[in-house]
Amino acid sequence: MIASPPRTVRIGSRKSQLALVQTHWVRDQLQHHYPDRHFDISTMSTQGDKILDVALAKIGDKGLFTKELEVGMLNGDIDFAVHSLKDLPTNLPGGLILGCVTERENPADALVVHESHNDKQLDTLPEGAVVGTSSLRRLAQLRYHYPHLVFKDIRGNLNTRLQKLDDGGYDAIILAVAGLERLGMGDRVHQIIPAEISLHAVGQGALGIECRSSDPDILALLTAIEHRPTALRCYAERAFLRELEGGCQVPIGVNTAFDGDTLTLTGLVASLDGKRLVKDTLSAPSAEAESLGVQLAQSLRNQGAQEILDEILAEIQRDG
Incomplete structure (x- = not known):
């Protein structure tokens, strides 16, 4: 009996030039590792691509650049989606996971x-x-x-x-x-711009590949392009953001660095008028990346970050 060929892998992407460059890079990397597999790219327009006359903060949806792609995965139309990781919400829909984080480019x-x-x-x-x-x-x-x-x-x-x-x-x-x-x-x-002036966004510079948690074939394929040091840095950053319940509409910045196996995370929450800024730095072994993010968020809360965040959300809701 002749075995059937492996299924075609369908990759989802936004239609922007940058999104397509990133998605083609992922496809080419996977094609290199799996020359016998076939990869197709499907493009979609997201809400964030369509609404261009309103400030991002006032649209109010944390999945502005991901929702349509996530629906495609849950419906089985695509197998995974390539995102700029900074656009991917920290809480994903049921059935979907962050399956892979690629090596980070300069996040500044x-x-x-x-x-x-x-x-x-x-x-x-x-x-x-x-x-x-x-x-x-x-x-x-x-x-x-x-x-x-x-x-x-x-x-x-x-x-x-x-x-x-x-x-x-x-x-x-x-x-x-x-x-x-x-x-x-x-x-x-x-x-x-140096980090002392502008801490970067959570996940900035890295690509995040989102896929179904129930698809072991895709999860196995993605291990070929996972960059573990970048993933650990981004897990810490995303845990920090998740604990503060922030999205694109909240001024939260981060910076991460490795020294041996020690991961150092700097985080910041600032008021919209730029007059108040709460910032701190903590370190932990890399195996504790996510708990490090949670601890840093709690530290900033204790220093007044929650008051700033509450004021920002009230202001956005009032203006929106």
Whole structure:
């Protein structure tokens, strides 16, 4: 009896250029490890892709860039979805899990400037310079350090944001280093913003692959591209965020680093006006990554973070 060929693996992706670059990279990596398997890519538009005239914080759904893909997995239309891990909520729908975390690219934020400011850095931009960002995390931290700058919301895919900058609508914008580099636009990084100024988003720079928890074939395939050090760092960051019950609409920043087997996690909660900022750092063995995230969240709560978070959520609900 001739064995039937292994099933075709169906990969889900958003339609944006960056999402497709990331998804094709995952497919190519898996094809290299499994040359006899066939991989297809299916694209979908998510709510976050469709609503471009409203600030992310005011839409109010933590699954803005993932929900449609998750429905596809639960319906059996696709086998797994490739996400920028920072877009993947920390609480996933029943039946779905984070099956794999790939090796992290540079997780830092980048300053990208209009050509008229090529001689400037963040700390030398003139008073009143307009800086674009759609992230409350970036907004709050930069307001704290640079209260003389003016911050303006900016939406759209990466190319759209760069065009708005180049057309003169902004003096500078803040983007992720990893996204620019993945699209071959690393030359647009004018300044890598140091962690002391802007802690990055949870999971930033890493890809997260979400799949059905009941699919051992897919889970086994994904082990080939799992990067364990990155996964441990991101598990700590996601546990920190989950414990604080924050999403894209809350200014929460993190940074993680390994020293041998010791994992160090720095976390931050900031007020929207940038006037209050609670920050702390804890370390633990890598095997305790998730409990480290929980402990750090509790530490920040004890230092006033919960009061800030409650005020932010009340403000967003009032404005929304």
